[in-house]
Amino acid sequence: MNHARISLCAHPRSDNGPCRPILRSVLKHPDAAECGSGTSPTGWDKMAPRCNCFFALLLVALTGCWSENELAQQIKRVKAGGTHEIIVRDFPVSDADLPELFALAQLQALEIYQANISNEGLQGIANLQQLRRLRIEHSAVDDVGVQALCRLQYLEVLNLPHAVFSDAGLSELAKLPHLALLRFGSPRVTDRGMIAVAKMPELRFLHLLHVPITDRGLEALHGMRQLESFYLDGGSTSDQGLSDLLEALPELHFHKDQLHWDGDPRAGHE
Secondary structure, three states, X not given: OOHHHHHHHOOOOOOOOOHHHHHHHHHOOOXXXXXXHOOOXXXXXXXXXXXXXXXXHHHHHHHHHHHOOHHHHHHHHHHOOOOOEEEEOOOOXXXXXXXXXXXXXXXXXXXXXXXXXXXXXXXXXXXXXXXXXXXXXXXXXXXXXXXXXXXXXXXXXXXXXXXXXXXXXXXXHOOOOOOOEEEEOOOOOOHHXXXXXXXXXXXXXXXXXXXXXXXXXXXXXXXXXXXXXXXXXXXXXXXXXXXXXXXXXXXXXXXXXXXXXXXXXXXXXX
8 A cells, every 4th residue: 555545545535525634634644654655664564563553543534534424324325215214423414414415305204413403404304294203402493493393294203402492482383283202402481381282182202401390380281191201301390399290190201300200100110
């Protein structure tokens, strides 16, 4: 192998722009030239251990770069008919990465764990009419964004842990006819928003992340006989309010701050 061939391997994709600074830095390593040529004035035996380290460093760099194409790779698999879902855990996704995704009319599940998506991007996602499951983390989804997502009439699972929508936005979500699981965080949702949650006829799993509700908000949920599981992280509820909820819904599986609450009749029976 020579240095030129290493450079060729270092750029496996012409659109792999974010990789180039990383790989360029690796190729400036003091051992790059001699390891790439396979010859060394000091003798290969002495050079081999250092080259092994260099090639290991190069492999790590390449692996890291390829992981940045996680979204593109999954889009290809969907287009090829190999799957109907995209789950992107390690690649930061912004609006600029989405246009190719918008053409996947058959997509049924989309999960993005490092998202920086605007309302314009959400408008495009809302055109994926076959979506059943949607998870968008680290994006401040507001009322305008929620209104766009409400066009996803087949949506069953919605996970927006870093949202900023208000009670009005939550009222829009209540119009989704098939929503069975809702997990969200928003500092702008109040007790009034729980009235909208209580109107979701198919909702069976609810997880609130630091939503500032009180016992009054819990009271709005007392009539949700279909609710099977409720996780409440944060909030301003009292022990009495939680006890009243579990008295109203004795079969409810309940966690408070990621732990079984002592008053849950099903505690210890997950």
